[in-house]
Amino acid sequence: MCATGGSGLSTLKYGTSKENVRSMLVVTPQGELIRTRAKTRKSSTGYELNALYLGAEGTLGLIVEITVRIVPLPKLRCGAVVRFPSVGQAAQTTSDVVAMNLSTLLRCELMNDEGIKVTNTVFKTTLPCAPTLFLEFVGNRKEEMLSDWDSFRARAVANGAESHTFAEDGAQLDALWDARRGCYLGAMRYRGLESGTNSKEKVYVGDVCVPASKLSECIAITEREFKKARFPCVICAHIADGNFHCLIPFQESERAALLALEDKVIGHAIALGGSASGEHGVGIGKQKYLILEHGGAHIDVQRRIKRALDPLNIMNPGKIISWDPSDAERIGPQRPELARL
Ligand SMILES: Cc1cc2nc3c(=O)[nH]c(=O)nc-3n(C[C@H](O)[C@H](O)[C@H](O)COP(=O)(O)OP(=O)(O)OC[C@H]3O[C@@H](n4cnc5c(N)ncnc54)[C@H](O)[C@@H]3O)c2cc1C
Known part of the structure; x- marks a missing residue:
């Protein structure tokens, strides 16, 4: 959860993991153990390293201890x-x-x-x-x-x-x-039950997040795209956070259609000022949307952070940020259909 900056059904009241982790011990790629910040509520002594490592998906260091805020259980x-x-x-x-x-x-x-x-x-x-x-x-x-x-x-x-x-x-x-x-589970079994084969399917889980004011527009567009692509559109939304999951059952033979649909849904969300992932992270699969969401200059800053902190590229290499800038540049211009959205 810390490495992906995850959250869940109780985020509305308690916030995401990013708001609840006060301090961490992290092993750097050089083998040093550092504390990201004091465990105090407030600290104003330099860059916020907690924020840097939370959601970094292990690409900058290994989290070995966390200090979290606790709240009493309601009765x-x-x-x-x-x-x-x-x-x-x-x-x-x-x-x-x-x-x-x-x-x-x-x-x-x-x-x-x-x-x-x-x-x-x-x-x-x-x-x-x-x-x-x-x-x-x-x-x-x-x-x-x-x-x-x-x-x-x-x-x-x-x-x-x-x-x-x-x-x-x-x-x-x-x-x-x-x-x-x-x-x-419903999405996994739905088409098997409908067709009478009773088979289970793989389920793709989308994770876009948009400003609250754009949520209904984004869901309406998403439902329309699903109808066109003839996939069932199961949407479960952390609606108070503007974050929604499309659960798409699919067969291997439908993978190309699924990826085309993913491009459209994420492209629309980004065009509405949103993000390709609210809580699941980037990994490899969502790298192709990073420049679309943040712009090349922003991604270049992220790449420079990665290269400065992990010069040998030993921490979860190949995830989130591509090591070579030319990889990133290749991703952007080759996707004009998204840039137009
Ligand atoms: C069906 C489904 C539903 C989901 N629902 C939610 C949800 O409601 N909310 C949500 O937030 N997420 C959700 N997720 C995504 C989920 O957050 C991640 O899958 C989860 O964080 C993975 O945890 P894990 O322990 O399996 O980590 P892993 O898959 O092992 O690792 C996740 C990432 O963290 C890195 N990592 C692991 N350990 C460390 C460490 N000690 N230090 C640094 N980096 C590390 C790994 O390199 C990897 O990049 C869902 C995923 C699925 C498949």
Whole structure:
């Protein structure tokens, strides 16, 4: 999680790993052990090395110890699912509610209607096929959580929510959330069940992130591209973060079509001011989008950091930043179709 700068379903309340790691011990490529920063809340003594190593995917050093912020476990949980006529209305509600800064709202996740359909097919549930927000509230005082839920529901109704189901305790809540937790497995089994072969498929997981104000536009474009490419479009979104996963079941014979679709989805997200990856990282597969997202000069700064800190290129070579600038230059101009988006 530290090496990929990862995050998850509770980011809305607690932040990503980048916000929760206070200090780290890192072994440099030269074999020295360094502490990235003091363990204090504030420190203003030079470059922020914590930020440099978090999300570096092991390309600059090996993390061997972390110091994290801890928070007390809340005693109570409750939550709801809320259904909307459109993803746009769900996204608008989410951005309204994020601005209200509800202190007990832990999670706010979206599944699109096709995602719900897949869940119904695979898990034999009978959920209404509509864009659905999944919510969880946590705290130590029930009144506070219910008051936050009332505020949420009022915004949702004002934005045209069609219906909701409320779960007043943890057990009911877990049952409500099963659909969201099962979406990866659902995508894996969906087409096999539909076709009667019962086979499981590989699942590609996309991970774009866009500014909250662009989320509904980006999801609408993405759904359209999927329809054109004839892949089922299962979207599970960390919607409060503007980050969404497209789960695409595919066969090896469809790999070229899948990669073409990935180019389009990521290209649109970047054109809307977004990022190719919100939490999964770059590795090898997303290198080709880096210049499109950041520009050549930015990537050159990243390459110079890599070359300065790891001159022998021994730390996870070939990941994130290409060693040779001509590799990066080759990637950019050869992808004019993305530059036009
Ligand atoms: C189905 C699926 C769902 C996912 N969902 C989420 C999600 O909700 N949120 C999220 O954040 N991510 C998610 N991911 C991605 C996930 O963050 C990464 O796969 C995860 O961080 C990998 O952890 P790992 O321990 O397996 O690391 P590895 O795969 O072993 O390593 C990940 C990277 O970190 C580097 N690394 C490993 N250890 C160290 C170290 N000690 N020091 C420096 N670098 C190191 C490796 O070189 C590699 O580049 C998901 C992935 C999949 C396949």
